[in-house]
Amino acid sequence: MRWFMQLGEQWREVRRKQSRLSSAFYLFWLYFEVTLLNSGASEQFDHADQRLRLNYWFPHVNFQRPRWLDPIRVALQAVWLLLFKTQQERADGLSQRAAERTSILQRLNPWHHRKLASKPVKFATSGFERFFLALLGREWIPSQTLRILITVGAALLVALVISLPMDATDQGLMLLFFWALALWVRNLQGRIPMLLMVLLSVIVSTRYLFWRVTQTINWDVPFDAALGILLLVAESYAWLILVLGYIQTVWPLERRVAQLPADSSLWPSIDVYIPSYNEPLSVVRSTVVAATAMDWPKDRLNIYVLDDGKRPDFKAFCEEVGVGYIVRADNSHAKAGNLNHALKITSGDYITIFDCDHIPSRGFLQLTVGWFFQDPKLALVQTPHHFFSADPFERNLSVFRSRPNEGELFYGLIQDGNDMWNASFFCGSCAILKRGPLEEVGGIAVETVTEDAHTALKLHRLGYNSAYLNIPLAAGLATESLSAHIGQRIRWARGMAQIFRLDNPLRGKGLNWGQRICYANAMLYFLNGIPRTIFLLAPLAFLLLHSYIVFAPAVMIAMYAIPHLIHANLANSRAQGNYRHSFWAEMYETVLAWYILRPTTVALFAPKHGKFNVTAKGGTIEKDYFDLNISWPYLILIGLSFIGAGFGIYSLIYGPRDELVTVTLNLFWITYNLFILGGALAVAEEAKQIRASHRIRVDRPISIMTASEHSYAAELIDFASSGAGIRFYDELPLAPDDSIHVVMHHGTTRHGFPARVVSMRGLTIGVRFEFPDSAAERAFLRATFARADAWVGWRFNETKDQPLSSLREILGIGLRGYQNLAVRLAPPLAPVLGLINRGWGVIMSVLPQAPGTGEEDESLGV
């Protein structure tokens, strides 16, 4: 009886918010949850375990808002959960097995591991692992002479393997053996197996290139030869970049933080420069305030805003927060000139530079300066540029924080690899430079538009060292649109080409070979415009012009080229997989190729040309649009490729039989190109970006104090410089427009920030902060953007690269590009495509999903 009364009460409670049907569903699921998972509110309070919630197991069902197909979803999901292991369970199993394996390895018992493999394989694999571990463990070739002899012998052997002519069968057999070797060591831990994979890749690719150079140019037909040589040049370039890239990243240094002296009176004085030109104060504000909140003795920390825009509101703001404000008479040499001007005025021992949107975390100085005490020749410590907003690729493809972004490879791996060779270079922001050496090279370089890299090069030439600390200690805004992004990359490409001409790292004094290679690779990389365009056009040479640019039987081409591609992919996936997934580079580079083609070529021939363009940031994109100005070159390439594909299919049906394999090969190539180009189209479809300030998604316990001083436990789900999204656990005790305090913890203290509720949905509210003064704003930044650990573990979704699923993703993105294009070209198609998509969406939404992958509530703040 009591139970019925309770139920009645609950029913009335729910009915106040929802329709009769929804209420029935809601209560049904609630009771279902309690009985099935044996958990009520009290248990959920005690255990932060998501698995006590029905939502964890049925991520695609929203139990608050039931839909018609939900019973099917629940039934399918239940069956699936009962019958199959989820990815999580499999992963747990794997790590368990890995743990078993290591412990077994320690006992060096070859017989008890890998249940699935046959005995000989087991034996060989464990022997291999032991061999690798032994290599890592000690100096395994004691004598220098012996080492040289072995190296020479190995080099001769490699040269033989590269140059030995073979027929198709032998070639195939050898490469199958290599491939098997690569696949075999692919999952073994450690750097030695990786080195083996890299070595295999270099051998196979070099063998391919050797074969191409010596046997595949048809000198008898001048036209074919000309085109063939063009392709060969592009391939040689790709090979060079591949090999240099391996050298650059093969052994990342992974530098740690160096301790500062315990006596803080020994700490040096530091000038912080925040150059700005045309960015709005709303963007610069947080950076300046956060800089004043950095942990460093106040008498030795001077902050200056270097305002090339000469704006009165900036001056007033600087006075208000008590930082220096520097302007100059002219704006010569843009950012570099601005920094050099300030360098003459201030006098700190070290110069820290933050772009005006890079908000430093409070620990920046304490974590970076230590290395200068370790190494007196150190002139530069660079930290990663970390972005808390989505770059155009991430936004337009909706992959923010779920895939490594474009910069990840450079800041996650390449700079760390450079550091091994003492060649990590200055990136213009989030770095600290020593005044003495900087003045010795004449301040920031002004000869090129990439003043940062050039300055570092000059420092290295004078024998100074650089360091790279791979911890994100400041965060900023990514470029806001694809055109701005491309503009920035054009500047980098042009600047790098300029340095290559004006101050070539391969020549001149003062650099070691590692530094020369790293700098050369950084610069050569930006010359990829022409080769990439050649690769996009190459299959057309045969399909449209019937020119045999690779003069060899199709079978031989397949035997040489496919292993070359596969090994390069496997080795790169192993070396870089955590920082860039397979095939994504293709899309990134393809989008840029056309645009950097011209400026790099011009800069190579006339390096003094070209001006500095400021990268636009902090803007909004009001609605979705397709950037036609950006994508027209790709539309032409796509048009040509489709025509080529048409001809290809035609000749597949009606053409001569002996060309079948060649045509098929070219068709595969062109289809791949078409997918990549479709990806470029998809990126050009600018998704809207309404918010002026970007929200950082987090998951952090806070509390809310209402006007009546009731404190509620809550969860901060996102924040921006002006607002936040907050989720309550149990009930929502507020109304819109309520004044509340958001209580955040930083370090051991707590601070309540006044805010106003601006939106509500479910258990989630959006608030707008109302800071009474700049001290409160500083405290807020310390608790959020400038927290010492603000960006640690930011990449929560560290998915391992899986080449095949990456390929699937890229193909999907390509398809999306064509779908968008179809809608642009023929708007009447939109409803049809919409229907197909919706239907597909419904089908996909019914299928089982991995537990715990449910979408978070969308945030509601301003």
Next chain:
Amino acid sequence: MKLIAVKGLFGGAGTTTIAANLANAMRRRKHPVIALDLCATNSLRLHFGMPIGDPRGLFRSGRLVDDLREAAFETDNGLIYLPHGEIDEQPDRTDIEGILGGLYELLQRFESPQELIVFIDVPNSESTILNWLTTHAEIMLHVLTPEPRAYPALRYFSRITWPQIQHQGLRHWLLLNQCAPHLELSRDIADLLRRELDPHLLVPTFIQRDQHIPEALATQQTTFDFTIGAQANVEFAAIAEWLEERLEVKQ
């Protein structure tokens, strides 16, 4: 048996409320818990729903009960509380030690499969009780609020009280209550205390000002039963877990 004495650094620091809610939080972690009231105001029981007019408790007309069963009450989730009992006059001061000895014996007779944890609400003014607890308790929590008066109280505490309550096996912590992170004065005093006090002396979690706490008492419930989403519950739970580690009774 582990005794945890909860004592205020000055009046109105919230000792009784903290003793009641910590005991409840500990009970929710499935420990056998007794909440024991040694304050003559007899208000600990009110947190657990005992009618205010009920005179039963440990003391009856100045005398300790003979059998704990006469004075022990149990809440829905199995927490046992021992009210002080309504008394007409202060018990004879000379015999407090004898009474406490008797009480200790009664508690020791209490059978439980796991280590019994006893939270004791300690009156502010009784030095005899304090002395007795110094030799018998495992942990003493000194509750204070970040207010200006905390400063002189701490000076007195460190000069006079501190030397008297040192005993082998007894550990002391200060617990900050009623912190108001939205008020500058409260925040500043809390920061100052944190900076000046030995960091090992502070309970790492402190309790935020929360209107749910007095409202829960007004309805004679623990805050957990009153509003599950209250911030105070998160803090009581965190302190209970922390105490578990200190007492080495982690389950």
